[in-house]
Amino acid sequence: xxxxxxxxxxxxxxxxxxxxxxxxxxxxxxxxxxxxxxxxxxxxxxxxxxxxxxxxxxxxxxxxxxxxxxxxxxxxxxxxxxxxxxxxxxxxxxxxxxxxxxxxxxxxxxxxxxxxxxxxxxxxxxxxxxxxxxxxxxxxxxxxxxxxxxxxxxxxxxxxxxxxxxxxxxxxxxxxxxxxxxxxxxxxxxxxxxxxxxxxxxxxxxxxxxxxxxxxxxxxxxxxxxxxxxxxxxxxxxxxxxxxxxxxxxxxxxxxxxxxxxxxxxxxxxxxxxxxxxxxxxxxxx
Numbered sequence: 001x002x003x004x005x006x007x008x009x010x011x012x013x014x015x016x017x018x019x020x021x022x023x024x025x026x027x028x029x030x031x032x033x034x035x036x037x038x039x040x041x042x043x044x045x046x047x048x049x050x051x052x053x054x055x056x057x058x059x060x061x062x063x064x065x066x067x068x069x070x071x072x073x074x075x076x077x078x079x080x081x082x083x084x085x086x087x088x089x090x091x092x093x094x095x096x097x098x099x100x101x102x103x104x105x106x107x108x109x110x111x112x113x114x115x116x117x118x119x120x121x122x123x124x125x126x127x128x129x130x131x132x133x134x135x136x137x138x139x140x141x142x143x144x145x146x147x148x149x150x151x152x153x154x155x156x157x158x159x160x161x162x163x164x165x166x167x168x169x170x171x172x173x174x175x176x177x178x179x180x181x182x183x184x185x186x187x188x189x190x191x192x193x194x195x196x197x198x199x200x201x202x203x204x205x206x207x208x209x210x211x212x213x214x215x216x217x218x219x220x221x222x223x224x225x226x227x228x229x230x231x232x233x234x235x236x237x238x239x240x241x242x243x244x245x246x247x248x249x250x251x252x253x254x255x256x257x258x259x260x261x262x263x264x265x266x267x268x269x270x271x272x273x274x275x276x277x278x279x280x281x282x283x284x285x286x
Contacts, residue, residue, distance in 0.1 A: 023204045031269040031278050034139050034175060036201045037090070038208065038264045041071045041229025041236030042256030046084055048228060048263055053089040060267050064067035064133070064140055068203045068225070069115075070175060071154040074100025074256045079108040080117055085206060091133065092116065094144040096204055097151050099127075109139055118146035118179060119165060120156040130165050137169035137272040140188055143197075145189070147180025148202075159192055175268075176200045177196035183209075183223050190221040198275045201225050206235040208264045212280040220277030226264025231286060233250030233257035262286045 005228055011180070035057060040046055057065055063229035067090040076098040082105075085093050092114050099105065100179045115253060119129020133140045143165055145158040166174070169267030174197040178189050186202040187282065193200055195217030201224075202209075208226025215221050227236055234242035238257045245251065269279040 002178055003257065008186075032064070032173060032272050033060065033062045034133075034173075034199065034226055034268045034270065035060055035065045035283075036175070036177070036265050036268065037065065037067040038086060038227045039068045039070045039096075039203055039206055039236075040077075040224030041206065041227050042074045042258065043257070044249055044261040045227070045229035045236070045269070046072050046081060048261040049085055049090075052147075052263065052285065056263065056283075057089055061284065062267065063137075064092075064135065065090050066092045066094060066142060066175060066177065067114040067214070067228075068096065068179070068183075069073070070096040070098055071202065071227075073102060074254055077105065078102050079105060079112075082108070082112070090114075092131065092142050094142070094148045094177040094179070094203070096146055107267060108275065112186065116142060116144035116177075118144050118158075119157065120145055120158045120161040122155075129161075130169075132169075132171060135143040138173070140173045140175065141169050143176045143178075145159075145176060145178050147178065147182060147185045147189075149180065149182035149185045151181055159189065162189075162193060166193075169198060172273070174275065175207075178202050179204045181205065186223050190215060190219065190223075192217070194219040194221075198270045198277055199280070201266055201268075210282070212266050213276050213281045214280055218274075218276035220266075220268040220270070220280040222266045222280060222282060223285070225281075228263045228265075230257035230263055231260045231262045233259075260286065 116129040194215040199220040206227035209223040212222040229236040
């Protein structure tokens, strides 16, 4: 897989680099298929991806895979863990509010172009929030954004940042991972970008929603993909630990639950000529 610099533009006081990759594609019956995978949580989630992602990609006929790696280390992720997700079959890895939890990830974000952090972080932050992939159907652009409701208010407005990025993009297929807490904020982003991007999916809450659909102007949407991690857990954490937290126990470091894992996400089928979404369906594998 090779890459070259495709575009350099200045927006909100910072230069953003778009890079291009060559992605191999299998012949499909109709439409370009994108598999978006929910937050990877801990070793169970990471190991599940390593065992099953390529087979799931083949079964679904997915041409392109985006995985949120936000919690591969339970809280945050390391370069080694992100490499493992890419090697497991992901074409792009997105992040979120725990991006800076592991300091060693910071220089890695400048070096690995397939990994995104939210585009509305401060301009001086390492990494990039948008990347363009050169595929057999043309450029596929991925944008990573983070909501502000109950998360980090010290970020740029994600709606306005999305506007700025879209002004510079020429791709027909544009995908948006919106890492946010509030369902209202995610829905608002979906309608705000409806007709301007191919798909908007939510990440962060680790609970898959039942509202996968194509919005009126042709953008595929789901409020939250869910998670890839331990099935018997509270958002990936040991149930007894989460229960104790609600009972008022002294806070302690989160521990990932053991046992059988699941993969949750959504499959978007996009018209290659127009970039409009034709179909969306939620997926879950246990």
